[in-house]
Amino acid sequence: MALTGIFLIVFLLVHCYVNANVFFSHGEENFNRAAHFMGTNILVRIAEIGLFAGFILHIIQGYKLELSNRAKRSSKYAVTAGNKTSTWYSRSMALLGTLILLFLIIHLVHFWVPSRFGGLTEVNYDGKSVLNLYGRMKDVFSQEWVIIVYLLGCFSLAWHLLHGFQSAFQTMGWNHKKYTPLIHSMGVVFSVVVPLIFALMPLFMYFGWEIPVGELTLLF
Amino acid sequence: MQHYNMDLTLKVWRQQNRNAQGGFETYQVKDISSEMSFLEMIDVLNEKLIHEGGDPIAFDHDCREGICGTCSMVIDGRPHGPWKGTTTCQLHMRAFKNGETIVIEPFRANSFPVLKDLVVDRKAFDRIIQAGGFISVNTGNAVDGNAIPIDKDDADNSFAAASCIGCGACVAACKNSSAMLFVSAKVSHLALLPQGAPEKSTRVAAMVDQMDKEGFGSCTNTYACEAECPKEISVMNIARLNREYLASSFNADK
Numbered sequence A: 001m002a003l004t005g006i007f008l009i010v011f012l013l014v015h016c017y018v019n020a021n022v023f024f025s026h027g028e029e030n031f032n033r034a035a036h037f038m039g040t041n042i043l044v045r046i047a048e049i050g051l052f053a054g055f056i057l058h059i060i061q062g063y064k065l066e067l068s069n070r071a072k073r074s075s076k077y078a079v080t081a082g083n084k085t086s087t088w089y090s091r092s093m094a095l096l097g098t099l100i101l102l103f104l105i106i107h108l109v110h111f112w113v114p115s116r117f118g119g120l121t122e123v124n125y126d127g128k129s130v131l132n133l134y135g136r137m138k139d140v141f142s143q144e145w146v147i148i149v150y151l152l153g154c155f156s157l158a159w160h161l162l163h164g165f166q167s168a169f170q171t172m173g174w175n176h177k178k179y180t181p182l183i184h185s186m187g188v189v190f191s192v193v194v195p196l197i198f199a200l201m202p203l204f205m206y207f208g209w210e211i212p213v214g215e216l217t218l219l220f
Numbered sequence B: 001m002q003h004y005n006m007d008l009t010l011k012v013w014r015q016q017n018r019n020a021q022g023g024f025e026t027y028q029v030k031d032i033s034s035e036m037s038f039l040e041m042i043d044v045l046n047e048k049l050i051h052e053g054g055d056p057i058a059f060d061h062d063c064r065e066g067i068c069g070t071c072s073m074v075i076d077g078r079p080h081g082p083w084k085g086t087t088t089c090q091l092h093m094r095a096f097k098n099g100e101t102i103v104i105e106p107f108r109a110n111s112f113p114v115l116k117d118l119v120v121d122r123k124a125f126d127r128i129i130q131a132g133g134f135i136s137v138n139t140g141n142a143v144d145g146n147a148i149p150i151d152k153d154d155a156d157n158s159f160a161a162a163s164c165i166g167c168g169a170c171v172a173a174c175k176n177s178s179a180m181l182f183v184s185a186k187v188s189h190l191a192l193l194p195q196g197a198p199e200k201s202t203r204v205a206a207m208v209d210q211m212d213k214e215g216f217g218s219c220t221n222t223y224a225c226e227a228e229c230p231k232e233i234s235v236m237n238i239a240r241l242n243r244e245y246l247a248s249s250f251n252a253d254k
């Protein structure tokens, strides 16, 4: 769980960085070029297989863990301590994970499936034709229900990470007098900032916001 | 603090034996002193039940001074009740107000089957200790303990872990019925000392193995155990257990 969890956290960082292109002026070209690189570079394509494996492993482990843990107490308590002794999101990792999974399926159908199996228009930069994923984002994020689903996805991710980030270190045996408080704070910052950046993307697209910058910025 | 008397409604889990269907019974107790312990309050109720020719409520208790770990029950959803770092026997009635309703249940986990009412079978813990919670000592003259230098922090952490009284509240509190806090305390207090070091690799593997065989759940770090532990055992011990376990799985000679 911890290893696949950390792996997915690293993926989120990369994904967030590449997509942050869309916030800026020139975002369309920058993002499409970055997406073209991610979609065609052989090393990235190999890493993509690893990413699918990581997700599938994490999800299978997660559900197996949840089911086996649930089976350990057949006779339930009439009264429970609730949030007095643990946080609701630490007890709801499988539920939050399921919401993330539902979001993930919708998300793949929106972007990954058409980029792999066709259905996207192309644009031309310096004689090179690349898929117009930016245009796809504009289309997808013009519908209100999609915005709401994406925001809910980001919320679920935030709560999942709020527990998961620090939990992964504890699982790997890393609890230290000096560094653990730091890990906890880093976890909170990561869990708020990364999902927030993701949540801003559909909003920027829907409202047509952009941050003006002079030159090409976030390529690689 | 002002002394006061209180009348209470108790909803207590009654179960004839391991296989019987249990259920809640409601009782009234009157004029309970705020300075009584929780167990003394149940004693009062039990005397009344005996006088009336009824069946007294079975509950575990021994030392009644917070050191044996026998007194197991869940009070209003909290193993050992609402006070932090306190066993049921050390919980006093001033934690409650006049007219309150208190729900009393046994520790619930498939690995701790109910024997009668609030009494559960915690022999699974004994079997985990038997699997590796000891050090092997050759017979002969006792060695002078102070002859072995021990780092002060290690000694302190070991002692803190050794204060676990094996009550099982961690299992009762955990949504996964995980015994990790207990096992980690027992692994830690030996692993941190020179006397425990020679067997630390086999010990952690054997104890975790037995823990899994007994059917306890897996830890997902909700830390409810630490919040409920009457001895305030730290979840840092669980990280140490994970570390020791990982190290032992890489130990090619075992």
Ligand code: HEM
Residues within 6 Å of the ligand: A001, A002, A003, A004, A005, A006, A008, A009, A012, A058, A059, A061, A062, A063, A065, A066, A090, A093, A094, A096, A097, A098, A100, A101, A104, A160, A161, A163, A164, A165, A167, A168, A169, A171, B219, B220, B221
């Ligand atoms: C980008 C997506 C995801 C990230 C970054 C992520 C991250 C994490 C992390 C770091 C942990 C803690 C591991 C540990 O304590 O050992 C975790 C636990 C868990 N995750 Fe995820 N996860 C993601 C998606 C999912 C999905 C789709 C599911 C679907 C079921 C899921 C289910 C679980 C479960 C059940 C746990 C175990 C609860 C626990 O250990 O406290 N996760 N996740």
Ligand code: SF4
Residues within 6 Å of the ligand: B069, B163, B164, B165, B166, B167, B168, B169, B170, B171, B181, B182, B185, B228, B229, B230, B231, B232, B233
């Ligand atoms: S760790 Fe705490 S709650 Fe668990 S058995 Fe030991 S003393 Fe009881």
Ligand code: FES
Residues within 6 Å of the ligand: B060, B061, B062, B063, B064, B065, B066, B067, B068, B069, B070, B071, B087, B088, B089, B090
């Ligand atoms: S009876 Fe011994 S700890 Fe409560």
